[in-house]
Amino acid sequence: MSDSRHELVVVGGGISGLGLAHMAAKKGLKPLVIEANDRVGGCIHSHHFTAPEGEFWAELGAHTCFNSYGHLLAMLEDLNLLDDLLPKQKLSYQLLTAQGLGKITSQLSFVELLISLPKLFSLKKEQCTAEEFYGGIVGKKNFKQVLGPALDAVICQSAAAFPANSLFIKKPRRKEIMRSFTAEGGLEQFVRAIADQPGIEVRTRVAVTAIEKLTDGYQLQLDDGTQLVAEKLALAIAPDLAARLLQPVLPAVTELLQEIEMAEIESCSVLIEKQYLKLAPMAGIIAVDDDFYSAVARDPVPDNNYRAFTFHFRPGRLDHVGKLVRISEILGLNGPTEIESVANLDNRLPSLRMGHEKRIAALDALLVDQPLALIGNWFTGVSIEDSLCRTASEFDRLVV
Ligand SMILES: Cc1cc2nc3c(=O)[nH]c(=O)nc-3n(C[C@H](O)[C@H](O)[C@H](O)COP(=O)(O)OP(=O)(O)OC[C@H]3O[C@@H](n4cnc5c(N)ncnc54)[C@H](O)[C@@H]3O)c2cc1C
Secondary structure: OOOOEEEEEEEOOEHHHHHHHHHHHHOOOOOEEEOOOOOOEOOOOEEEEEEOOEEEEEEOOOOOEEOOOHHHHHHHHHOOOHHHEEEOOOOOEEEEEOOEEEEHHHHOOHHHHHHHHHHHHOOOHHHOEHHHHHHHHHOHHHHHHHHHHHHHHHHOOOOOOOEHHHOOOOOOOOOOOOOEEEEOOOOHHHHHHHHHOOOOEEEOOOOEEEEEEEOOEEEEEEOOOOEEEEEEEEEOOOHHHHHHHHOOOOHHHHHHHOOOEEEEEEEEEEEEEHHHOOOOOOOEEEEOOOOEEEEEEOOOOOOOOEEEEEEEEOOOOOOHHHHHHHHHHHHOOOOHHHEEEEEEEEEEEEEOOOOHHHHHHHHHHHHOOOOEEEOOOOOOOOOHHHHHHHHHHHHHHHOO
């Protein structure tokens, strides 16, 4: 096979694309992964701060995996990495209201909860938005003041209009494995290990800019001026980006993909010496009606000298200085000068809406018999494992 011809090309080196490459390599194929960024991982991005007391990592994107992540765990098992899972200490989230930080339960009306709870037996999750379903169960006020902001914090955008059944999709737990985990050095260690295994070729800093259909596959144009031929192709990128690339190849698929919205998130991680913080260790902060959705603390993996918090801001609200001032206020610092170091990342996540299942069914019907897989975090749900569930089913269709 010449350099420019490949049996399987995967566009996008996030967990979805690397997962497909892993499954293909296990079957003896030699997948090529093309990643636009200078690093693999996409939304899995562990930042390494260099500080006077040594290196310290914090997550700028995904932060926690669970023992219900069966496809991820199977890959880590293949790579003999199960011993490298690092448990996360069980800590609570704090709720930030106009009164300051407090317990999540402090804002709950138990009377409203008791009155509303019986609706659990009549509401159908698959027919409701998150607001209709969870608001129905806990009551409208409880949803507005507590549960709604908690769901927003999980998916870093307003969760109200999300289909209720695309949040917290129940999956079997592997009870012999710790409930929630990360890795020493952060979750990016896992994606790096997948990308670095023999049998998978990864090219970073190069983006696919155009796709053309051939009789026996696809021709890809790359932004370094080169071209590739892929006998089989997997697009593991956001729906708006896939829509653009597929316009000349499958315009009907493009039309469906253009209906899927994306949410922008401005993530800002701060490293702080422990001595400056009076706050007790926590999992993070859930914000009610603020400039940010949530802040995720590194406290569940404690360090002797430092703590870090990654704030996920609503887009376009605050500039860089404004963010640091707000972060200092919330964390009780004497100003941004007590922040040792800062790292920023613009994240994006899909905004799923009612009717999404129908759209995906229509899309899948258009893909039948095409040597093309569409994978990512925009099918059933946005978690790492939701993404890998789609990867596994498309792998079965495309490769097996
Ligand atoms: C702030 C945040 C917190 C989260 N927390 C959690 C969590 O705790 N637990 C959890 O399970 N999930 C979490 N998630 C969700 C999860 O991280 C993502 O849904 C998942 O990692 C998405 O993986 P992906 O491979 O589908 O897409 P992405 O990670 O977006 O990867 C797509 C890749 O494609 C590349 N690309 C795009 N266009 C091109 C092109 N033309 N050519 C080549 N490459 C291209 C991009 O550079 C990117 O690397 C979080 C997400 C965010 C943003």
